[in-house]
Amino acid sequence: MTSSPSSSLPPHPGHNPFRVPEGYFDTFANRMMARIAQLEAPTPVLHRLRWLPWIGAACVAALTLVLSHAGLNDSGTALHGASAYEERAAAAYEEQMYDYLMTENPQLLAEYETDY
Amino acid sequence: MAKPKFSIDQLRNPETRYVAFGELVRLYTPQLYAQIRRIVQYHEDADDVLQNTFLKAWQNLDNFRGDCLVSTWLYRIALNESLSHLERCRRTESLDDADNAAVRSLESDPYFxxxxxxxxxxxxxxxxxxxxxxxxxxxxxxxxxxxxxxxxxxxxxxxxxxxxxxxxxxxxxxxxxxx
The missing domain is CATH 1.10.10.10 (Winged helix-like DNA-binding domain superfamily/Winged helix DNA-binding domain)
Incomplete structure (x- = not known):
């Protein structure tokens, strides 16, 4: 007992009232050393990440170049493409019309001069 | 106390440092924990402070001059870390609204x-x-x-x-x- 005789401090408990979870001391050292190992491990990923913004910028620049080049060359093809679409749409409309006529009255087909 | 399975030279040598430090952690964990727990009172806090103590020790091994015992050096770090922890807690509590502050009591602590x-x-x-x-x-x-x-x-x-x-x-x- 370390308090003075006149002290009204409670008596020394004589035991430690603080407990720890089961196995805490058995596992602590391993957990601690694993944390330190992780801290000390080289981080090559970080080196690669340092270049990531530049690689990204280069990719965007290259893609922009390729697309703009392709856009210039394909301007004619794009017009042709529109024309082809119109032709396909007209053909589809004609086919639908024949289908409709056949459904309503197949005999009517004979009146059409077609070469199919 | 058990005889240390490491030497100051082993702690200073980068080749043997990791293994020697592992032995140091095993040897001093129970004593340092007890000391920290008395100050911070709760197991979760004591666990955090103990880990920070060993991390600080690891990071400052080169600064350990050897003019005192390793145990004294570790105790000092543990005390400083405990004080820092109490300081942080006090600042957090003062920021919290008294009505909303989490009430911690040893009564509900399963490890007391x-x-x-x-x-x-x-x-x-x-x-x-x-x-x-x-x-x-x-x-x-x-x-x-x-x-x-x-x-x-x-x-x-x-x-x-x-x-x-x-x-x-x-x-x-x-x-x-x-x-």
Missing amino acids: DGDETERLLQEAIATLPEKQRIVFNLKYFEEMKYESMSELLGTSVGALKASYHLAVKKIEQYFNSLD
Whole structure:
């Protein structure tokens, strides 16, 4: 007992009232050393990440170049493409019309001069 | 205490440092934990402070001059880390609204199995200023000599005696206020 005789401090408990979870001391050292190992491990990923913004910028620049080049060359093809679409749409409309006529009255087909 | 399975040279040598430090952690964990737990009182906090203590020690191995025992050096780091923890807690609590602040009580702590008097004593200790709390714990529970405490804390024996005396008075007042 370390308090003075006149002290009204409670008596020394004589035991430690603080407990720890089961196995805490058995596992602590391993957990601690694993944390330190992780801290000390080289981080090559970080080196690669340092270049990531530049690689990204280069990719965007290259893609922009390729697309703009392709856009210039394909301007004619794009017009042709529109024309082809119109032709396909007209053909589809004609086919639908024949289908409709056949459904309503197949005999009517004979009146059409077609070469199919 | 068990005989250390490491040497200062092994701790200083980068080739042997990791293994030697592992032995150091195994050897001093129970003592440092007990000391930290007395100050911060809760297991989760003691676990955090103990990990920070060993991390600080690992990061400062090259600064350990060897002019004191490794245990003394570790105790100092542990005390500083405990004080920093209490300081952080106090700042957080002062930021919280008193009504919304999480109420922590040893009564509901599953890792405290003291009786009512022990719980009240711990509550009284928690009301002490940080340094008085440390001095009281070292003297009352660990029965450390003032000379050893002086070396550990870098404070004069006279100041430590005064600090302990004040702490005892405050704890007595706390108990008297309950009557």
